[in-house]
Amino acid sequence: MDLRFSEADEAFRADVRAFLRDNLTEELRAAGRAAASAFSEKEWNIGWLKVLNARGWAAPHWPVEYGGTGWSVTQRYIFDTECALAQTPNLSPMGLKMVSPVIMAFGRPDQKAFYLPRILAGEDYWCQGYSEPGSGSDLASLKCRAVSDGDDYIIDGTKIWTTQAHFANRMFALVRTDTSGKPQEGITFILIDMDTPGITIQPIITLAGDHEVNQVFFDGVRVPKANRIGAEGEGWTIAKYLLVHERSSSYGAGIRVSLKRVREVAGATGALDDHAFRMRLAEAGVALEALTVTEHRVMAAISQGAMMAAESSMLKTQGTELMQRVNELGLEALQYAVMPYEHRWISPGANDAPLGPQEAPVMIAQYLNNRAMSIYAGANEVQRNIMSKLVLGL
The missing domain is CATH 2.40.110.10 (Butyryl-CoA Dehydrogenase, subunit A, domain 2)
Known part of the structure; x- marks a missing residue:
C-alpha cells in the first residue's frame, strides 16, 4: 500500500501553508497556542472562522452546494493537519461538524436555508x-x-x-x-x-x-x-449518525504538536537525561506514527466510499488515549522544574509571565482537561464494545 501523497496533494499543502502564513495573525496564533482543550475561547475561534469563511474554507467537509470547498478527503486531511501544526485556534465543532451534517441529512429545506449560512458566518454558536x-x-x-x-x-x-x-x-x-x-x-x-x-x-x-x-x-x-x-x-437514529461525525476527528497532528512541546520542555528541564523517560517518549513517538498510518488508511478507504463506523471508534480510542499518554509525559518533564500553576497564564495577552518553562501552564491545563477525552463522545469502554460488535461479531 502506497501511503505517500501525490504531487498535486503536496502542491495543495504548499497553498495551505502559504494561506496560514499570510492570514494567521500573531494574536490568533497566540490564542491557538494557549488552547488547553478542544475548544478555543469564542472570541478567537469565531475570529478565525471569519478569516476562513472569507476565503471559502470555513467548512471543507461540507458539500459544495451548502458552501463547502469541494476538496477531496485527502485535501481535507492535509488542511486539518496543517492547521493543527500551525496551532490555529480550535474552531468549535458543534455547529460546523456536528449539527450541520444532521441538518443536511435530516432537516427540511427551510431549516437548511436558515441555519447553514448562519453557521458558516459565525452568526449562530x-x-x-x-x-x-x-x-x-x-x-x-x-x-x-x-x-x-x-x-x-x-x-x-x-x-x-x-x-x-x-x-x-x-x-x-x-x-x-x-x-x-x-x-x-x-x-x-x-x-x-x-x-x-x-x-x-x-x-x-x-x-x-x-x-x-x-x-x-x-x-x-x-x-x-x-x-x-x-x-x-x-432522535436516536439521528444521534448515532451525528456521533460518527463527532468521533471521526484527526488526532495525529494535534498529538504531534503536543509531543514536540514535551520534547522541548524535557530538554530544558533535564528530563531527557533520564533514560527511562527517553524510552517512554520514544514509545509515544512510535505509537503516533502507527496512529498516523491508520488515519491514512481510513482516509484512503473513505475516499473510495467506505463507511467507517468501527474505524471511527478505533481512532477515537487510540487517539484520545495516546494524547493522554503524551500529557502525562509532559507532567513528568515538568516535575524537574517544580512548576506552580495559575489559570491566568493560559489566557492570551496575560500581563504576567509564568514561572518556569513558558509552555508549562498550557501543558498542565491540557493534562487536566484531557482526562475527559476518553469519556466524551462516548466513553472508550463503549467504543471497545462497538468495535467488538462490528468487527468481531461479539
Missing part, C-alpha cells in the same frame, strides 16, 4: 444537549422531557457537561417525547434557542480552572415543533 446526570454513556436513559402542547413542546429537565453553553445562542438536544416503549424509540432531536425563557445555565469549573462546561436547566421551556429535526421519536 451552538452547544450540545445530550448528557444528563445519570445519562452519559448510557444516553438512551435520558429523562429531559418534551411534552406536546399544540404547535410546541414544553421541555423540563437538565443537561450537564454542556460545553460553552454560556457562549451559545443555540442548542441541539435530545429530549424524551415518549415513555411507553423502548427507551431509544422515545427520543426526539430538537433545536433550541438559548434565549428562550425558562433556561438557566450554571457554570462548572474544571480541574484546570476553566469555565468551559455547564449544567443547563429547563423549566417549562416552550420550543416550537418546527424546530424538530426529523420525525418525532427519530
Whole structure:
C-alpha cells in the first residue's frame, strides 16, 4: 500500500501553508497556542472562522452546494493537519461538524436555508444537549422531557457537561417525547434557542480552572415543533449518525504538536537525561506514527466510499488515549522544574509571565482537561464494545 501523497496533494499543502502564513495573525496564533482543550475561547475561534469563511474554507467537509470547498478527503486531511501544526485556534465543532451534517441529512429545506449560512458566518454558536446526570454513556436513559402542547413542546429537565453553553445562542438536544416503549424509540432531536425563557445555565469549573462546561436547566421551556429535526421519536437514529461525525476527528497532528512541546520542555528541564523517560517518549513517538498510518488508511478507504463506523471508534480510542499518554509525559518533564500553576497564564495577552518553562501552564491545563477525552463522545469502554460488535461479531 502506497501511503505517500501525490504531487498535486503536496502542491495543495504548499497553498495551505502559504494561506496560514499570510492570514494567521500573531494574536490568533497566540490564542491557538494557549488552547488547553478542544475548544478555543469564542472570541478567537469565531475570529478565525471569519478569516476562513472569507476565503471559502470555513467548512471543507461540507458539500459544495451548502458552501463547502469541494476538496477531496485527502485535501481535507492535509488542511486539518496543517492547521493543527500551525496551532490555529480550535474552531468549535458543534455547529460546523456536528449539527450541520444532521441538518443536511435530516432537516427540511427551510431549516437548511436558515441555519447553514448562519453557521458558516459565525452568526449562530451552538452547544450540545445530550448528557444528563445519570445519562452519559448510557444516553438512551435520558429523562429531559418534551411534552406536546399544540404547535410546541414544553421541555423540563437538565443537561450537564454542556460545553460553552454560556457562549451559545443555540442548542441541539435530545429530549424524551415518549415513555411507553423502548427507551431509544422515545427520543426526539430538537433545536433550541438559548434565549428562550425558562433556561438557566450554571457554570462548572474544571480541574484546570476553566469555565468551559455547564449544567443547563429547563423549566417549562416552550420550543416550537418546527424546530424538530426529523420525525418525532427519530432522535436516536439521528444521534448515532451525528456521533460518527463527532468521533471521526484527526488526532495525529494535534498529538504531534503536543509531543514536540514535551520534547522541548524535557530538554530544558533535564528530563531527557533520564533514560527511562527517553524510552517512554520514544514509545509515544512510535505509537503516533502507527496512529498516523491508520488515519491514512481510513482516509484512503473513505475516499473510495467506505463507511467507517468501527474505524471511527478505533481512532477515537487510540487517539484520545495516546494524547493522554503524551500529557502525562509532559507532567513528568515538568516535575524537574517544580512548576506552580495559575489559570491566568493560559489566557492570551496575560500581563504576567509564568514561572518556569513558558509552555508549562498550557501543558498542565491540557493534562487536566484531557482526562475527559476518553469519556466524551462516548466513553472508550463503549467504543471497545462497538468495535467488538462490528468487527468481531461479539
